[in-house]
Amino acid sequence: MTMQQAGAPSGPQCRFCGDALRHTFVDLGMSPLCQTHITEEQLNHMEPFYPLHAYVCSRCFLVQLDEYVSPGEIFSEYAYFSSYSDSWVEHARRYTEAMIERFKIGSKSKVMEIASDDGYLLQHFVAKGVPVLGIEPAANVAAVAVEKGIPTTARFFGQESARGLVAEHGHADLLLGNNVLAHTPALNDFVAGMKIALKPHGVLTMEFPHLLRLMEENQFDTIYHEHFSYFSFITVEQVFAKHGITLFDVEELPSHGGSLRIYGRHTEDEGKAVADRVTELKQREIDTGVSKIETYALFEERVKEAKRKILAFLIDVKRAGKVVVGYGAPGKGNTLLNYCGIRQDFIDYTVDRSPHKQGRYTPGTHIPIVHPDRIRQTRPDYLFILPWNLREEIMEAAAYIREWGGRFVVPIPEVKVYS
Numbered sequence: 001m002t003m004q005q006a007g008a009p010s011g012p013q014c015r016f017c018g019d020a021l022r023h024t025f026v027d028l029g030m031s032p033l034c035q036t037h038i039t040e041e042q043l044n045h046m047e048p049f050y051p052l053h054a055y056v057c058s059r060c061f062l063v064q065l066d067e068y069v070s071p072g073e074i075f076s077e078y079a080y081f082s083s084y085s086d087s088w089v090e091h092a093r094r095y096t097e098a099m100i101e102r103f104k105i106g107s108k109s110k111v112m113e114i115a116s117d118d119g120y121l122l123q124h125f126v127a128k129g130v131p132v133l134g135i136e137p138a139a140n141v142a143a144v145a146v147e148k149g150i151p152t153t154a155r156f157f158g159q160e161s162a163r164g165l166v167a168e169h170g171h172a173d174l175l176l177g178n179n180v181l182a183h184t185p186a187l188n189d190f191v192a193g194m195k196i197a198l199k200p201h202g203v204l205t206m207e208f209p210h211l212l213r214l215m216e217e218n219q220f221d222t223i224y225h226e227h228f229s230y231f232s233f234i235t236v237e238q239v240f241a242k243h244g245i246t247l248f249d250v251e252e253l254p255s256h257g258g259s260l261r262i263y264g265r266h267t268e269d270e271g272k273a274v275a276d277r278v279t280e281l282k283q284r285e286i287d288t289g290v291s292k293i294e295t296y297a298l299f300e301e302r303v304k305e306a307k308r309k310i311l312a313f314l315i316d317v318k319r320a321g322k323v324v325v326g327y328g329a330p331g332k333g334n335t336l337l338n339y340c341g342i343r344q345d346f347i348d349y350t351v352d353r354s355p356h357k358q359g360r361y362t363p364g365t366h367i368p369i370v371h372p373d374r375i376r377q378t379r380p381d382y383l384f385i386l387p388w389n390l391r392e393e394i395m396e397a398a399a400y401i402r403e404w405g406g407r408f409v410v411p412i413p414e415v416k417v418y419s
């Protein structure tokens with residue numbers, strides 16, 4: 001801790017514009033880190049809990065968490081392997097084909113991906129003969145990618161590492177990052193790094209959950225410590241503009257409950273005109289009230305009501321003697337379970353396809369995570385889908401629960417039962 005200078009502002013400050021954060025977006029109480037699935041022997045130990053208190057900046061409207069935990073603590077050994085989601089791997093394949101065609105990416109290009117995970121995306125470029133480089137902060141995950149033949153360097157991305165990457169590997173024709181911008185506490189350093197790594201006529205794309213959808217669809221459980229920032233287009237455009245990058249196109253995607261894919265270029269590279277989609281989305285955000293602080297004040301009460309509805313449902317079915325089990329152990333599930341106080345009193349166990357999670361327990365709530373085969377063996381009445389963004393994929397994969405009258409429950413935007 002450093003001493004505050006007399007007169008210096010105290011309390012949290014906006015990680016983009018530096019303004020004091022005075023407005024709460026939603027306070028979800030204390031929560032453990034969502035990817036720290038604990039082992040059997042850790043069940044009897046203490047677990048660190050941190051505040052899950054999201055603020056909104058009244059100057060730039062960036063919704064954000066204070067940096068309660070350092071990224072090194074969170075991401076140096078991360079349990080999320082994208083390859084365990086079929087629909088996400090398919091999403092990556094379609095992206096690859098679209099980029100190759102639109103920006104003429106080929107064997108003389110260089111594609112760099114920030115937070116490249118286990119190479120689930122870059123593998124599609126490799127298959128087409130495009131030179132790639134993955135930049136992945138979690139060393140254990142980077143090692144998996146390298147084993148699969150995807151060149152990957154284990155490091156965090158920022159201005160300093162961008163200079164090093166350019167010196168070693170040259171500039172990127174296509175620089176991409178999916179679900180990393182939101183995970184970056186040093187936002188300005190990160191975006192300034194992209195300016196450094198991008199070729200003069202290169203293109204960058206980033207995907208991240210859209211704040212507008214989070215608010216409209218009550219996706220409070222997508223707030224967790226690893227997600228430092230929550231962006232509207234209006235805010236993200238300001239962030240990139242400050243670092244000399246113009247967003248010239250944007251797509252709205254269904255992934256993660258509703259994401260944006262932004263397309264950026266150097267502001268000096270005026271050959272790429274700004275698409276109508278950019279102006280249209282900005283107008284729609286303004287019409288929805290994204291640039292008015294009052295809009296954000298309405299969110300917290302909706303979250304409390306969602307919690308009451310989820311608990312009312314679980315209390316009803318448990319009183320009726322039904323068995324409820326979970327599906328998935330995603331980050332968002334842990335926010336929901338901890339905020340609502342759902343433990344084995346309501347959910348017997350949850351299943352996950354990732355062997356890295358099986359045999360462990362959900363952080364804070366200690367619900368056992370087991371292999372999906374357990375569902376057939378125990379024939380539960382309800383399957384509570386935690387990664388609701390993958391509900392269709394999951395309902396298809398577990399359609400067999402209907403053999404014994406099992407039903408699906410999706411908690412967000414509000415509890416809904418599917419027979």
Ligand SMILES: [Zn+2]
Nearest residue numbers: 014017057060
């Ligand atoms: Zn701000």
